[in-house]
Amino acid sequence: MVQHAPPAAGPFSNGAPGLDEKLAEAADQWLRRLAGERRVSPLTIDAYRRDLRQFLHFLRERRGASPDLAVLAELKPADLRAFMARRREDGVASRSLLRQLAALRSFARHLGREGLATVGVFDKVRSPKVARTLPKALVAARAREITAGETDMDEGRAPWIAARDAAVLSLLYGAGLRISEALSIRRGDAPVGRTDSLTIVGKGGKTRAVPAIAPVRAAVAAYLDICPHSLPKDGPLFVGARGGPLSPRIIQLTVERLRGALGLPDSATPHALRHSFATHLLSRGGDLRSIQELLGHASLSTTQIYTSIDKARLFEAYRAAHPRAE
Structure with a gap:
């Protein structure tokens, strides 16, 4: 777990x-x-x-x-x-x-x-109002590019570090994890071989099971195959250059460099991959309750924001393609 x-x-x-x-x-x-x-x-x-x-x-x-x-x-x-x-x-x-x-x-x-x-x-004092903004999801092709780990920015980086970052990003997009959840995975729980699911303890101690699809398992296996550090079963799956626990900031910096290499907007963040996971599932007919469970949301109302994103994408496609949209 x-x-x-x-x-x-x-x-x-x-x-x-x-x-x-x-x-x-x-x-x-x-x-x-x-x-x-x-x-x-x-x-x-x-x-x-x-x-x-x-x-x-x-x-x-x-x-x-x-x-x-x-x-x-x-x-x-x-x-x-x-x-x-x-x-x-x-x-x-x-x-x-x-x-x-x-x-x-x-x-x-x-x-x-x-x-x-x-x-x-x-x-006796009102809280400040916060405008509710829709999460910025990436199109599927762009999300796959970020998780592929095959860009010119990898020059000069150790291959195992590039593979590690690709594996972490694959978990964010392929399993809908938060960075903290991906980095809390223990080596003994790594989704490789016959292990095709993960048990995650998310916010508020809420436990959920998430599937580890084949591309995610392949990315993690590729990282483990060339990782130079010894990884004890009860230790972290993802480690830094010197073998210590991997900092979330390293993944954030990796995505910043990927944005430059791939020409992506500033809204392309590690958390945007989690948003993309939910948005793409919904657009393919995923059930809102199931997506809620996969994301670990305590309330369905939190997950329902993705229905607004899906509608927004639909209207964008309409305005771009329909001859009478203007």
């Missing part, structure tokens, strides 16, 4: 020296609960930790002293609006600010549940 690594350890106060001891202890308890009971992903835990530290740092500057539980209980809407304005000045987009407010609300609920403080300010 593919599982996420445990969240980064270390006291909350490590990144916020001088923080009130009771507040720091409450923050540590909150993060442990999210990771344990709620099974929130390590990446989200790290983001929430940063979000709370940034807010407390802002309060320290605004109040001239390190905040404590009593300060949080006395917060006014003006304090929160000032924080949101500061984040806007720092160039933070609405979607990131919305996530930060979600983290702060979660912490406030934790304080109330534990009887430590009642922080009601979040019920």
Whole structure:
């Protein structure tokens, strides 16, 4: 089974020296609960930790002293609006600010549940509106080009690294995985030989089974055949140049270089391959419920956005081909 690594350890106060001891202890308890009971992903835990530290740092500057539980209980809407304005000045987009407010609300609920403080300010301030944009899917031919691993950009790169990147990208498009999910696969779970499926633990600890189609298995096998590093069964399937765990940033940079080599738009990202997986399944008659399960979406409404993409592609084809479309 593919599982996420445990969240980064270390006291909350490590990144916020001088923080009130009771507040720091409450923050540590909150993060442990999210990771344990709620099974929130390590990446989200790290983001929430940063979000709370940034807010407390802002309060320290605004109040001239390190905040404590009593300060949080006395917060006014003006304090929160000032924080949101500061984040806007720092160039933070609405979607990131919305996530930060979600983290702060979660912490406030934790304080109330534990009887430590009642922080009601979040019920009095509206969250920023985020425009719902359709994911950018690639046409099938372009998606295949990205996952093929056969471009001029491979010159100067070790063949095994090119094969590794092609295998990772094949999992994103061929199985609809997120980068974090592909990189969390263990060597012992590699989809090769008779292993034609993967068990993935995605967001919120939700487990799902995804098929590993023949091109995906072939790409992974090609990588394993020439990988120079010893890969223990309980270790990561995909490793970096020195044999350590592969960073998601390496895959992102690979796709950036591929965009240049293939003349693709900026919207061609690793996550766009996952969007393409869903869009292409739907356009070929895939059932929305089945696609929801393959993607690991908790709600069908999240998956339904792909029906809008399919309609948009249909209208684009109509406008391009029909003699009376103009």
